[in-house]
Amino acid sequence: MQNTFKKLAFIALPITIAATSVSAADEVNIYSYRQQFLIQPMLEAFTAETGIKANVVFAKKGLIERLEHEGKNSPADLLLTSDISPLYYAVATGLTQAVDSDVLEQNIPEQFRDPKDQWFGLTTRARLIYASKDRVAQGEITSYEELADPKWKGRICTRSGKHSYNLTLIGSMIAQHGEADTEQWLTGLKANLARKPQGNDRAQVKAVKEGVCDLALGNSYYFGKMITNEKQPEQKEWANSVNLVFPNQQDRGTHMSISGAALTKYAPNKDNAIKLMEFLSKAQSQAMYAEANFEFPVRPNTKRSALIEQYMGEFKQDSVSLQKVAKLRVDAAKLVDKVGFDN
Amino acid sequence: MQAEPARHETEQLPPLISGRRGYLFGWYSCTWTTALMIALPVLSVFYLALFPEENIWAHLVETVLPVYVITTLQLLFGVGALSIATGVCGAWLVTMCRFPGRRIFEWALLLPFAVPAYVIAYVYTDLLEYSGSLQIFLREIFGWQTARDYWFPDIRTLGGAILMLAMVLYPYIYLLARASFLEQSTTIHDASRTLGCTPFQSFYRVSLPIARPAIAVGLSLVSMETLNDFGTVDYFAVKSMSAGIYDTWLNMNNLGGAAQIASLMMIFVVMLISLERLARSKQRQFHSSDRFKALTGYQLSGWKAWGATLLCALPVITGFVIPVWVLAGYAFSNLDQLWTSDFITHASHSFILSTIAALLTIVIALLLAYSKRLHKKQSLKIAAQFSSLGYAMPGAVLAIGVIIPLAAFDNAVDSLMEEYFNISTGLLLSGTAFAVVFAYVVRFLAVSVGSVESSLNKITESMDMASRSLGLSPLQTLVKVHLPLIKGGILTASLVVFVDCMKELPATLILRPFNYDTLATYVYQFASDEMLEACSLAALLIVLVGIIPVILLSRTISGTRDSN
Numbered sequence: 076m077q078n079t080f081k082k083l084a085f086i087a088l089p090i091t092i093a094a095t096s097v098s099a100a101d102e103v104n105i106y107s108y109r110q111q112f113l114i115q116p117m118l119e120a121f122t123a124e125t126g127i128k129a130n131v132v133f134a135k136k137g138l139i140e141r142l143e144h145e146g147k148n149s150p151a152d153l154l155l156t157s158d159i160s161p162l163y164y165a166v167a168t169g170l171t172q173a174v175d176s177d178v179l180e181q182n183i184p185e186q187f188r189d190p191k192d193q194w195f196g197l198t199t200r201a202r203l204i205y206a207s208k209d210r211v212a213q214g215e216i217t218s219y220e221e222l223a224d225p226k227w228k229g230r231i232c233t234r235s236g237k238h239s240y241n242l243t244l245i246g247s248m249i250a251q252h253g254e255a256d257t258e259q260w261l262t263g264l265k266a267n268l269a270r271k272p273q274g275n276d277r278a279q280v281k282a283v284k285e286g287v288c289d290l291a292l293g294n295s296y297y298f299g300k301m302i303t304n305e306k307q308p309e310q311k312e313w314a315n316s317v318n319l320v321f322p323n324q325q326d327r328g329t330h331m332s333i334s335g336a337a338l339t340k341y342a343p344n345k346d347n348a349i350k351l352m353e354f355l356s357k358a359q360s361q362a363m364y365a366e367a368n369f370e371f372p373v374r375p376n377t378k379r380s381a382l383i384e385q386y387m388g389e390f391k392q393d394s395v396s397l398q399k400v401a402k403l404r405v406d407a408a409k410l411v412d413k414v415g416f417d418n
Numbered sequence: 419m420q421a422e423p424a425r426h427e428t429e430q431l432p433p434l435i436s437g438r439r440g441y442l443f444g445w446y447s448c449t450w451t452t453a454l455m456i457a458l459p460v461l462s463v464f465y466l467a468l469f470p471e472e473n474i475w476a477h478l479v480e481t482v483l484p485v486y487v488i489t490t491l492q493l494l495f496g497v498g499a500l501s502i503a504t505g506v507c508g509a510w511l512v513t514m515c516r517f518p519g520r521r522i523f524e525w526a527l528l529l530p531f532a533v534p535a536y537v538i539a540y541v542y543t544d545l546l547e548y549s550g551s552l553q554i555f556l557r558e559i560f561g562w563q564t565a566r567d568y569w570f571p572d573i574r575t576l577g578g579a580i581l582m583l584a585m586v587l588y589p590y591i592y593l594l595a596r597a598s599f600l601e602q603s604t605t606i607h608d609a610s611r612t613l614g615c616t617p618f619q620s621f622y623r624v625s626l627p628i629a630r631p632a633i634a635v636g637l638s639l640v641s642m643e644t645l646n647d648f649g650t651v652d653y654f655a656v657k658s659m660s661a662g663i664y665d666t667w668l669n670m671n672n673l674g675g676a677a678q679i680a681s682l683m684m685i686f687v688v689m690l691i692s693l694e695r696l697a698r699s700k701q702r703q704f705h706s707s708d709r710f711k712a713l714t715g716y717q718l719s720g721w722k723a724w725g726a727t728l729l730c731a732l733p734v735i736t737g738f739v740i741p742v743w744v745l746a747g748y749a750f751s752n753l754d755q756l757w758t759s760d761f762i763t764h765a766s767h768s769f770i771l772s773t774i775a776a777l778l779t780i781v782i783a784l785l786l787a788y789s790k791r792l793h794k795k796q797s798l799k800i801a802a803q804f805s806s807l808g809y810a811m812p813g814a815v816l817a818i819g820v821i822i823p824l825a826a827f828d829n830a831v832d833s834l835m836e837e838y839f840n841i842s843t844g845l846l847l848s849g850t851a852f853a854v855v856f857a858y859v860v861r862f863l864a865v866s867v868g869s870v871e872s873s874l875n876k877i878t879e880s881m882d883m884a885s886r887s888l889g890l891s892p893l894q895t896l897v898k899v900h901l902p903l904i905k906g907g908i909l910t911a912s913l914v915v916f917v918d919c920m921k922e923l924p925a926t927l928i929l930r931p932f933n934y935d936t937l938a939t940y941v942y943q944f945a946s947d948e949m950l951e952a953c954s955l956a957a958l959l960i961v962l963v964g965i966i967p968v969i970l971l972s973r974t975i976s977g978t979r980d981s982n
Contacts, residue, residue, distance in 0.1 A: 104932055110943050130932035132849075133943065136668055137928035140818050141848075144825035148832055148845045150932070164671050235655060237669045273574050273655035286563075306952075408669045412481040417657065 101127045103347040106138040107155040109334060113368055114155065120363065121354050127347045139165050147341045152348035154337045158239045162194040162337050163401035171337040174349055182356035182374045186394050187333055196333035197355050198370035201295040201392070202244050203329070204320040205280050210289045211318070218323045219248065219330070222290070223263025231264065232279040232288040235272045236416035237408060240294055240332065245410060246403035247330045250395050254406060262414045272417050277301060277310070284316040291317070294332075299369025299382050321390040328391035333373065445892065446798070449789040452782055453801035459819030459860050460684075460807045466818075467681040470674020478666065478675060486662040486679065489576065490645065490686070493658050496580035497587060497644045498637055504584065504733050505591030506633060510621055511730055513599040515716045517723040523730040525972035530737025531589035532964025534921040536649030537941070537957050539582045541741040543653065546573045574654040582650050585737040587643055589968075591636035593910070598632035599625060601876075617716050635868050638690045642810040642864065645683055648924065659683050660812045673818065680815045687810035691803055742961060748954035757955065760935075765959060768936040771851060771926075772919035775858035776912040782859065783866035783911065787874050788896050791882075802871070806864035813861065813924030820857045820929060824848045849931055857925040862918050866911035873907025874900065913967030920960055937963075 107114065111133045118129040132138065132151075139161055142149050154171070156162050165171050166189065173192040180188075187196030204216060210230075216222070222231060233241065248257045269288035274281075279291035280301065301314035321329045336355070342348050354360055361372035366380045411417065508527045512520050530538075546552055553570060562568050572578070602625060610620040626633075651658045659679055667676035718726055786802040808816055828845045835843045847853055877900060885895040901908070923938045930939065937956045944953035 112943065132930060132932050132934070133939075134927040136664070136924075137814055137817055137821075140673065141821050141825075141928060144821045145845060145848055146825065146829055148825075148829055148842075150845065150849060160671075237665050239669075242669060271655060405670055405672075408665075409477060409481075412477070415481075417655070418485065 101125075101347065103127055103129050103152050103344050103351050104150045105129060105131045105153045105155055105351075106142060106151045106339075107131050107133045108135060108138060108161055109133070109155050109157045116367060117355060117360050117363055118351075120360060121351055124354070125347075125350060127350065129351065139168070139170065142170050142339060143168060149339065149341055150343060151339050152342035152344045153351060154339060155334075156336070157334045159194075159196075159243060159333055159335065159397045159401045160239055160404050162189075162335050163398065163404075165337055166193040170340055172340045172342070174338050174352065176349055176353060178353040179356055182353075182361075184373070184375060186396065187335075187373050189398065194335055194337040195352060195356070196335040196373045196397070198334045198361075198364050198368070199331050199373050199392075200333075200370050201321065201329045201331055201387075201390070202240060203293055203295050203298075204322055205283060205291040205293050205298075205317040206320050207283050207289045208316055208318055213318065216290065216320060216322075217325065219244070220260065220323075222267065222292075223260045225263070225267070227267040227290060229267065229269050230289040231267045231291070232269055232282045233272050233292040234275055234279060236261075236411035240276070241292070242404050242407045242411070243332050243397075243400050244292070244330050245407035246400040247393060247395055249403045249406060249410075250399050251327065254410070258410055258414060261410055261416060265414055265416050277313075280317055281310075281313045284313040295319075295371070295387065296369040298386065299380070302386075303369075303382065319386060321387075323393065324391050327395070328393040331392045331397075333397060334370070445789045445792055446795075449785055449798055450801055452785060453805040456782065456805035456808065456860050456863055458823040459816055459857070460804075460811060462819040462822040463677045463680055463811065463815055464684075465822075466674055466677035470672065470678065472672060472674065474666070474670060474672050474675045475678055478662075478679070482657070482662060482665075483679070485657050486659045487682075489657050490659045490683075492576060493580060493583070493651075493656065494641050494644055494686075496577075497583045498641055500580060500584035501588040501591050501640045502633065502637060504588040505593075505636065506595050506626070506629075508588075508730055508733065509592050509595035509599055510625070511726050513596055513715075514617075514621070514625070515718050515726055517718040517726040519727050519730070523727075523734065525969055526734045526738075527592050527730060528589045528968040528972055529734060529965060530586045531593075532917060532961045532968055533586050533738060533741050534649075534923075534938070534957075534960060535583055535586050535643075535647055536653070536923070537745070537961070538586055538737070538741050539579075539650040539653050541744045542578075542582060543573055544744065545740070576654075576656050579650050579654045579656045579658075582654075583644055583647060585733065587640045588733060588737075590639045590643075591633060593914075594632040594636040595629050597910075598629035602628055632872070634693065635872060638693065639809075639865065639868070641690050642687060645686060645810050646812045648812055648814070663812055663815060667815075676815060680811060683810060683812075684807060687807060688803075690810075691806065742958065745954045745958045745961070749958050752952075752954065761940075761956065764935045764937050764940045764956065767934065768920050768938065768960075768963075771854055771858065771936065772916045775855050775862070775919045776916040778855065778859050779863050779866040779915045780870070780908055780912045782863060783870040784896070784908075786867055787871040788892075788900070790871075791874060791879075792892055802867055805860075806867055808860035809862065809864035811861075813857075813922060813926075814928060816861060817857060817925040817928040820853060820860065820925070821848060824853055824856070849929075851931060851934075853929040854926055857929055858915075858919045858922060861922065861925065862915045865914050865918065869907050869911035869914070870904065873904035877903055909970070913970060917964045917967055920963055 105118075111131055114131070118131070122128055138154070142151055142154070142165070145151070154162070154165055171193045174195070175192060179192075179195055183195055183197075187199065188194065204219075204222070206216060216227075221227075235241065236245070245257065245261065248260060252260070269282070276291075276293035276297045277300070279288075279293055280297065282288050283291050298314055298319060301310040304310040323329060336352050338345065338348050338352070355364070356374060358374065358377055361374045361377045362380075364370065365372045365377065365383070369380060369383060371383070372379065508523070511517070512524045512527065544550055556562070556568075556570075560568070606624055606628070607620060610624040611617075615623060646660055647658075648660045648664065650656075651661045652664070659682070663676045663679045663683075666679060667673050782805075786798075786805065790798045790802055811819070824847045825845070828843075828848050831846060832843045835841045847856075881899055881903075882895060885899045886892070890898060920936075921938060923942055926936055927939050927942065930936070935943075937960050941953040941956045941960065
């Protein structure tokens with residue numbers, strides 16, 4: 076039966092050789108943690124402008140491990156992620172290389188890129204509190220810290236504490252207050268939950284609409300996705316049932332996270348990959364990016380989507396180093412286990 | 419066990435070895451080489467577990483592991499019990515009783531098998547949660563305003579997960595139990611009735627014990643599927659071990675810790691497999707000629723008949739009709755946007771990969787099972803069991819296990835070629851369709867090994883002896899004597915593997931080449947974002963494609979015996 080394997084290898088061989096010979100052409104290969112349909116319009120625009128074809132593998136896990144084991148022969152040029160953590164992990168594992176580009180440095184504020192140029196943020200999003208219009212007065216809650224106040228007992232909904240978005244938020248709390256105080260805060264928040272953490276961010280806003288709870292934690296772009304949802308109009312009702320609270324405007328500002336990119340260490344199409352990163356940081360694609368997914372452009376002074384202008388306006392952003400927050404992720408995850416947040 | 423079926427003294431027979439040692443050694447070494455290749459990914463995961471970069475085992479044991487283990491046991495027990503109840507009950511009714519709709523239920527009871535667990539979980543959440551049609555309807559009738567006004571069972575719970583998994587997994591047990599009931603000799607059955615058993619007693623004391631090994635095989639398949647299910651438990655926030663594996667890997671950035679939990683899960687699986695072997699080793703029976711005599715069956719009438727119809731209809735409606743109805747509703751309202759040339763490409767990818775994988779697993783399963791029959795060596799038994807371990811490994815972890823040896827091989831070849839010929843071969847196997855097919859084979863070999871083995875065991879060894887003494891080689895015997903006899907079992911196994919591959923998600927996602935989608939990855943991309951309508955057509959096609967083998971399967975099984 077080895078024969079069968081051999082035969083298969085013979086079938087696979089020409090295919091792979093064909094594939095490798097193609098990669099010599101004008102291409103860029105992307106391992107993406109972001110869903111393909113979100114980035115496809117930008118990639119098509121990139122191909123139209125430069126003639127460079129963008130190839131994508133999308134998966135929500137395992138791509139970094141694939142990159143790691145493929146080693147110097149890996150075809151991947153660029154890692155696209157929807158979160159800082161995989162970027163941080165890839166850099167820490169030595170899978171990336173620095174990019175020296177004036178364009179990127181000019182377009183991306185310091186806080187949203189690696190001090191050593193190993194990773195770059197491409198869009199930002201804020202972690203908001205969605206508060207029920209009917210049951211929570213304006214100004215009744217203004218900070219993440221207040222979520223642990225016993226007056227909210229049984230009134231808060233959130234997704235799993237182990238989800239990236241919550242882990243970076245908890246990480247930023249540790250960065251601000253230290254581990255002991257954050258544990259106390261998390262215990263308080265856990266005690267206030269209306270139900271066991273479940274579902275995605277959107278499901279929490281829905282729960283507010285349904286009266287399961289009064290406050291929900293959620294990323295900012297979900298609001299845009301819901302309020303413009305023509306296919307499932309009931310989502311518009313969910314969005315209309317809440318006020319958006321940008322926490323901590325009085326002090327350090329609202330917690331921000333990024334989606335971003337990093338150049339792989341052995342990128343075979345390095346120049347093309349850098350071209351793509353630069354392209355994604357330009358005003359035009361930044362506007363497109365933001366428009367498509369209701370995220371904030373990372374580039375200052377980019378026109379934000381009309382919808383974001385209407386509902387969100389300008390707000391103060393927490394300027395804590397994302398590098399630091401990402402580093403605290405494992406500590407945050409252990410805290411979540413320790414207080415039994417998801418149980 | 420109340421009834422001990424007739425035993426043949428096969429255990430004492432010498433191995434089927436002729437004087438040509440060299441030839442048989444070929445079988446032996448070939449089997450081990452293949453088994454080792456198949457075991458490589460699992461071994462890689464064990465390696466990760468034993469040598470983690472940072473050991474967090476102590477933290478896991480202290481905090482979350484007990485929860486994972488207990489939840490997993492509850493899940494296994496619940497899904498197992500519910501699947502046995504549904505599967506055995508359905509199989510007995512359609513095989514031994516006559517009631518309205520029986521002919522349809524014979525194959526319809528298999529239909530839920532075509533529905534992936536993650537799809538059914540999405541669909542039922544859509545229907546049963548607060549904003550789902552059912553609760554809206556109830557609120558309208560009773561005038562309730564918010565969720566605080568009434569109680570409604572929450573589907574996103576352990577109970578919900580058990581229900582979802584059992585709904586789509588019971589066909590494994592139904593399939594095997596029915597095949598076993600059909601094969602049973604009418605003589606034993608008639609004897610039990612003559613000796614005063616009621617139909618139920620005859621079922622409980624005779625048919626059920628004889629079918630027990632088949633049910634045990636089905637149960638072990640159900641349990642392994644349950645163990646490695648991630649889609650449903652993740653969606654329902656149930657803290658099972660497979661959820662724990664991903665949590666440790668992705669949120670703790672600790673693949674080693676994840677591999678440790680995965681290895682612990684393997685212990686569960688080894689226990690399950692031994693349980694199954696134990697059940698099977700206790701009895702051996704061979705086809706007797708009277709299987710070609712038609713089963714008479716009990717003619718049910720009145721409420722009993724309609725009760726039987728209802729009992730059989732329930733799992734079909736909940737496990738198939740409702741989810742398909744919902745998906746079809748979405749698909750048809752968005753048909754123009756969904757039916758594209760991309761869609762056809764995705765479908766062809768799914769078909770090709772699944773077909774190759776199904777053929778390969780069958781060939782390898784035949785090798786393993788037949789070699790074991792030839793040699794009767796303990797070591798070959800171990801080889802077969804070893805290569806079945808991949809079935810219980812969560813797909814994404816298995817994918818990492820596949821990447822490690824393939825990439826190591828590619829890089830070794832590359833540096834050799836570089837050194838001697840100054841040619842860089844790059845990655846030959848990693849990141850190609852080969853990697854995906856390899857993962858499928860590793861993952862689903864257990865399904866076909868189990869099925870081929872049990873078919874092969876039913877052929878009395880006098881056949882081998884006759885064939886061999888008439889001058890055929892072991893290979894010729896396999897091809898000319900055994901294959902025609904077990905083709906039903908082979909077809910069953912290959913179709914089951916085919917459907918499983920069509921549904922496989924996590925390993926496909928991680929291992930696939932650039933710009934390469936299958937129906938499952940396409941569905942996932944949208945469904946994971948709770949955009950069920952965007953992928954309804956693809957989901958529907960996975961289900962519909964799954965139906966074809968299901969119908970063929972049912973025909974083959976019914977064909978083993980003309981029941982009318």
